[in-house]
Structure formats: C-alpha cells, structure tokens
Amino acid sequence: xxxxxQHRKYLKFKQMKKKYIYLLPVVSLVFLVSACTKKFPEINTxxxxxxxxxxxxxxxxxxxxxxxGFMAPSNTNIDLSTNYVGERNSAYPADLSSTYQNWxxxxxxxxxxxxxxxxxxxxxAKEANAYNMLAAALxxxxxxxxxxxxxxxxxxxxxxxxxxxxxxxPKYDDQKSIYDSIINDLKTAADIFKAGHTDQIGTVxxxxxxxxxxxxxxxxxxxxxxxxxxxxxxxxxAQSIIAEVLGNPSDYPISQTIDDRAEITYAGDNTWQIGFWxxxxxxxxxxxxxxxxDILKAYDDPRLMRLVAPAVSDGQYRGTSRIGRSSNxxxxxxxxxxxxxxxxxxxxxxxxxxxxSEVLFDEAEIYLRGLYPGGDAAAQQAYEAGIYASMKExxxxxxxxxxxxxxxxxxxxxxDSIKWSGTTQEKLWKIxxxxxxxxxxxxxxxxxxxxxxxxxxxxxxxxxxxPSHNRGPFRVPYPANEQLMNSVNSKQYFAAQIAGDYLWGxxxxxxxxxxxx
Numbered sequence: 001x002x003x004x005x006q007h008r009k010y011l012k013f014k015q016m017k018k019k020y021i022y023l024l025p026v027v028s029l030v031f032l033v034s035a036c037t038k039k040f041p042e043i044n045t046x047x048x049x050x051x052x053x054x055x056x057x058x059x060x061x062x063x064x065x066x067x068x069g070f071m072a073p074s075n076t077n078i079d080l081s082t083n084y085v086g087e088r089n090s091a092y093p094a095d096l097s098s099t100y101q102n103w104x105x106x107x108x109x110x111x112x113x114x115x116x117x118x119x120x121x122x123x124x125a126k127e128a129n130a131y132n133m134l135a136a137a138l139x140x141x142x143x144x145x146x147x148x149x150x151x152x153x154x155x156x157x158x159x160x161x162x163x164x165x166x167x168x169x170p171k172y173d174d175q176k177s178i179y180d181s182i183i184n185d186l187k188t189a190a191d192i193f194k195a196g197h198t199d200q201i202g203t204v205x206x207x208x209x210x211x212x213x214x215x216x217x218x219x220x221x222x223x224x225x226x227x228x229x230x231x232x233x234x235x236x237x238a239q240s241i242i243a244e245v246l247g248n249p250s251d252y253p254i255s256q257t258i259d260d261r262a263e264i265t266y267a268g269d270n271t272w273q274i275g276f277w278x279x280x281x282x283x284x285x286x287x288x289x290x291x292x293x294d295i296l297k298a299y300d301d302p303r304l305m306r307l308v309a310p311a312v313s314d315g316q317y318r319g320t321s322r323i324g325r326s327s328n329x330x331x332x333x334x335x336x337x338x339x340x341x342x343x344x345x346x347x348x349x350x351x352x353x354x355x356x357s358e359v360l361f362d363e364a365e366i367y368l369r370g371l372y373p374g375g376d377a378a379a380q381q382a383y384e385a386g387i388y389a390s391m392k393e394x395x396x397x398x399x400x401x402x403x404x405x406x407x408x409x410x411x412x413x414x415x416d417s418i419k420w421s422g423t424t425q426e427k428l429w430k431i432x433x434x435x436x437x438x439x440x441x442x443x444x445x446x447x448x449x450x451x452x453x454x455x456x457x458x459x460x461x462x463x464x465x466x467p468s469h470n471r472g473p474f475r476v477p478y479p480a481n482e483q484l485m486n487s488v489n490s491k492q493y494f495a496a497q498i499a500g501d502y503l504w505g506x507x508x509x510x511x512x513x514x515x516x517x
Contacts, residue, residue, distance in 0.1 A: 055121055055133050056202025056210075059140070062117035063206055066144050067264045069110035071351035073441040074276045074286055077107065077151070079322065081458050081472040082446045083289035085276070086320035088331055108479045111148040115141065116161035131197035132212050136205070138189040139219040142182045143353065146226060149178045150448045151476040153508045154493055156486075157181060169486045172493055175509035179230060183241065186223045193219060194251045206264045207353070213253075218262050220245050220252045221359045225445075228362045229452060231371060232512045242372045246363075255356045258393050263350040268343070277348040280337045288335045291456060292440060293319030295433070299417055302404045306395040307440065308335045343398040355393050357438040358445070360386035364431045368424060380420040383431055384413050390438035429455055451511045468501075471516045475505040 053061075074085040118141040125134035149155060157178045159170035193216035201210045208214040223245050231238040245252045255261075266274055280286035288308045296304035297317055304317060311318050313332040320334045342349045364382035367374035388409050395403040412418055418434075420427065432455035439446035450458050451474060458472040477497060482490050497505045507513070 054202075055124060055128070055130060056200075056204050058117065058121050059133065059137060059202070060204040060206060062114050062121070063140060064264065065117070066110065066114040067206075067351050067353075069107060070144070070147055070444065071264070071353065072274065072276050073351070073443065075443050076322075077476050078443040078447045079289070081450065082443050083291040083319075083321060084440055084443065084446070085322075086287040086289045086334070087322045088285050088287050088320075088334070088336075107151070107476070108482065111144060112156075112161055114144055118144070119161055130199050131192050131195070132199050132201050132215070135189040135192035135219065136201050136215050138185045138192075139215060139222065142185040142189070142226075143222055145178060145185075146182050146222075146229075147444045149175050149182075150229075150444065150508065152478060153475050153505070154178075155478075156489070169489055171489050176234075179226065179509070182226055183223075183237070186219055186226065187241075189219045190216070190223065190245075190252055207262045214260055217253050217255050217260050218354060221255045221260075221354060223252075224254060224359050224362045224366075225354075227371075228365060229448065230510050231366075231369070232452065233510045235371070239371050242366055246366075246372050255354070255359045258356045258389055260356050261352065261393070262354040263352045265350040266348050268348040274348045274351060277343060281339050281343055281348075284336045286337065288317075288319045288337060290319035290321050292437070293317055293335060295437065295456065299412070299415070301437070302408050302412060303391060303394045303437065303440075305338070306397070306404065307338055307341055309338050311335050340397045340399055340401070342396045352442050355390070355438060355442070357386045357389035357393055358435070360389055361431055361435040361438065365428065368427055368431070379427070379431075383420060383427075383434070386431075386438065387413055387418070387434055390434065393438070394440060428453075451508065451513075454513050454516070469504055469517055473504045474507050474511065474516075477505065 073079075079085050118137055121137045122134060122141065125131075125137060145157065149157075153175050154172050155178070156170035157173040158181070159167045162170065193212070201212060201215065203210040207218070223241050227238040227241040227245075245254060276286055293304070293308060295301075296307075308317055308319075310316060311333050313330070317335050318333055320329070360382050363374075364379045364386060366372050367382060368376065368379035388406075391404045391409045391412075397403075418430065420430075422430075432449065432453040435449060436446055436456055439449070450456065450472075454471075460469045460472055475497075478490065478494060483494050499506070504517075507516070
C-alpha cells in the first residue's frame with residue numbers, strides 16, 4: 001500500500017504540470033527578465049515581451065490548482081462521510097484522527113493560495129475594464145470560498161491573502177459573514193454579466209473555453225445553491241435571492257441542460273491524470289462505496305450498472321467502505337467502477353464542479369417549501385426533471401453508447417418508492433435523496449447537503465473510536481500549523497472545535513438539525 005499512496009502523490013505532482021502549461025510561455029519570460037542584472041536592463045529586456053501572466057492564463061492556472069486540491073472524487077476528508085468511494089486493499093484504522101489531520105493542512109493552504117490568485121485577478125480586471133473576466137473571477141472566488149467555509153466553518157477571509165499589505169496573522173470571520181461575502185460576489189458578477197459586455201474571458205479557461213453565457217448561467221445557478229444552503233437559517237435572504245433569479249430569467253439565466261455543467265477534464269496521458277480515475281480504471285484500487293451502491297440497488301436504479309460493475313465472485317453489486325470492514329472482507333466480492341463510465345482518453349475522467357440536475361432539485365425544494373411561488377405542481381415537475389437530468393448525466397459513457405433511455409427513466413419515476421407522493425416531509429426526503437445520487441463524486445456538495453438535510457442518514461463508521469456520536473463529523477478540523485502560526489486569532493476557534501470533539505467539531509452556521517452530536 002505504501003507504493004500506492006506514494007504514486008498518488010506522484011500523480012498529484014504531475015497534475016500540477018497542466019497549470020504550468022498554461023503559464024509556461026509567459027512565466028518563463030518573466031523569470032528570464034527578472035534574472036537580468038540591474039547593470040544590463042536595456043540589453044536584457046525585450047520591450048515586446050510581457051512581464052506579467054495574462055489574466056486568461058492566470059485564471060486558468062488558478063482554477064486548475066484549486067480543482068486538483070479540492071475536487072477529487074475520493075477526497076479522504078469528505079468521502080468518509082459521503083461514501084461514494086471505498087477502498088480495495090485495506091481499510092483505514094477506526095481511529096480517524098490521523099486520517100483527517102494528514103490532509104487538512106494541504107487543503108487549507110491550497111484554498112488561500114487560490115484566493116490570493118483570485119484577488120489579484122479581480123484587482124487587475126478592474127483596472128483593465130475587463131468586465132467579463134472580472135465577473136468570472138468573482139464567480140469562481142465565490143465557489144471556492146463556499147467550498148472552503150463549508151469544510152471549516154469560521155475561518156480567515158476579510159483579512160486573508162493580504163500578506164503584501166502587511167497582514168500576516170488574519171482575523172477569523174464567522175461563517176455568516178463569509179456567506180454574505182459569497183452572496184455579494186455572486187450578485188456583483190450576475191449584474192456584470194447582465195450588462196452584456198463584449199470583452200473575452202479567454203479560451204484557455206477550463207470550464208467553458210471562454211463561453212460568457214455559460215459562465216453567466218453558472219453564476220446564477222450558484223446563487224440558487226447558496227440560497228438553498230442558507231434557507232433554514234436565513235429564509236428571508238434566501239427568498240430574496242431566489243426571487244431575483246427565478247423572477248428574472250432573461251437577466252439572470254440559470255443552467256438549462258446537462259451541457260451547462262462546469263467540469264475540468266485532463267488529458268489522460270502520462271503527463272496529466274486525475275489520480276482517482278487512473279487507479280480506479282487501471283488498477284482497481286478504488287471501489288464503489290457501500291452507501292451509494294445500496295441506495296441504487298434498493299430502487300432498482302438504472303444508474304447502478306452505468307456507474308458500477310458487478311463483483312467478480314458472484315456477479316452481485318456490493319459496495320465497500322474505507323473503515324470499519326468486516327473480518328471476512330474479500331476483494332473479489334466487491335464492485336469496482338464501470339471502466340466505461342465517463343472517462344477521457346481511456347484513463348481519466350473529469351472533476352465536476354456543477355451539474356444541471358442540482359439546480360432542478362434546488363427548485364423542487366424551493367417550490368415545495370414555499371420559498372418561491374409554484375407550489376406542489378412546480379415542485380413535482382422540477383423533481384422529475386432533476387431525476388431525468390441526473391440519469392443522463394450519470395450515463396455518459398466513454399465509448400459513446402446511448403444514455404439511459406427515456407422509457408426506463410419514466411418507469412423509474414413512476415415506481416412506488418420514487419413517485420411524487422406522501423407528506424411534504426416525505427417529498428422533501430425524496431428530493432434530498434435523489435440529490436445525493438445526482439451529486440455522485442461531487443463530495444463537497446453532497447457532504448454539505450447531508451449535514452443540512454440529514455439525508456441520507458450518515459452514522460459514524462463501524463468501528464469508530466467515537467461511540468458518543470450519532471452522526472458523522474460536522475466539519476474538517478483546523479490544521480495544526482494554524483494553531484502555531486496564527487495562535488492569537490485562532491485560539492478561540494480551536495477551543496470551540498475541541499469542545500465539540502476535535503474531529504466532529506460543532507455544527508456549521510447553516511446546519512440547523514436538532515438532536516445530532
């Protein structure tokens with residue numbers, strides 16, 4: 001196993017090359033210019049060569065850097081709760097302390113590095129009147145900040161990434177304030193996009209190759225995500241955002257088809273790989289998680305065979321976990337991922353940031369809870385459209401084989417367990433359960449929604465050293481080096497984390513569940 005994890009680190013290192021491929025022609029010139037001695041500036045400086053990375057390249061590099069650190073389908077910090085992905089060869093020990101702490105410092109630093117990049121791009125875009133670039137950067141800054149604060153909760157933000165201004169020990173902001181900043185960024189970006197500027201974002205950006213209209217739809221779809229996330233703790237603000245977006249579709253368009261998804265793909269050759277897909281498809285070290293397999297089996301869901309292959313030993317679908325396995329565990333008895341599922345160039349698939357089905361399930365919940373007019377009929381329509389979209393999204397095959405057919409989807413939607421029926425709470429449960437399926441491999445969003453809705457129920461792993469808990473962890477612990485390097489500002493937050501149990505911590509600001517610990 002040591003060689004496996006060493007190679008994963010090696011692949012992650014190799015992935016970074018893609019970021020620098022975007023920057024290499026320009027950055028190399030920067031290094032050449034900066035290396036010139038002050039004694040010979042006129043000889044060594046070519047006035048026709050740029051000394052700064054173009055904004056388009058800078059944005060692309062920052063997006064890829066964050067993507068590689070936070071969007072992997074098997075992020076250890078999160079997948080222990082979401083359980084889309086299991087492990088083949090050996091489980092982690094039941095004591096989770098080392099498992100979580102080993103990864104959190106790297107993620108923490110990765111977020112602030114990208115935040116610094118985005119702040120720089122935003123400032124330069126303002127100076128250059130590069131309006132659509134500014135809107136795209138604000139949108140991406142909002143997305144990465146939402147992901148980060150949904151992992152840690154309260155954290156430095158308003159004073160973060162300001163070392164050049166002399167701020168070396170930034171204060172912590174409460175999560176509500178951070179969400180206010182996210183909401184403001186998305187609103188500002190949405191209004192810039194609405195104005196219809198014609199400047200280009202640049203074809204090198206990895207989401208949409210510079211398609212401004214798709215960036216606009218992503219921005220407003222993220223506004224719907226954020227509004228839904230805060231709706232149990234600040235219904236008034238959530239309703240205000242939702243009303244503006246849904247009430248003005250021409251000014252604030254949202255995702256319309258599965259082709260509006262935001263994803264980053266990699267070449268799949270020996271230079272650029274996503275380690276998860278490499279090991280899952282070539283060597284089968286990554287396996288299907290028990291929770292997602294059990295849910296799909298229970299509903300006779302046609303997405304099961306698209307995502308997962310049956311066990312070698314008996315042809316049954318059987319998921320596994322990362323910790324808490326039974327003593328009679330055998331590798332031939334578990335299911336691996338379907339090698340034909342959504343891979344690129346035969347070896348590696350994409351990292352998904354946003355899927356179209358998400359906004360439909362958001363709408364279904366919004367209509368059902370009365371956060372926007374539409375009522376039960378609109379909620380049902382959005383719910384069924386969300387299932388349809390997810391079926392198509394999760395049946396994209398590498399060989400181009402047809403997606404799940406419409407008649408199979410219709411039969412599934414009409415089945416007793418899935419059809420739109422029951423009390424309001426039962427319908428909400430169905431929406432949230434289908435959203436969990438639709439979020440497959442999108443660990444950040446599924447874990448956040450599981451903590452917001454309690455669906456699907458996330459119990460502590462079998463064999464956990466923490467028997468006093470009735471749910472999985474509430475958040476990722478702060479990195480140890482933050483306690484050392486920013487002790488004055490972080491002290492009270494570490495104390496609150498430890499008081500709730502170092503790994504579980506306390507519930508996040510938007511997590512209003514009761515009776516969970």
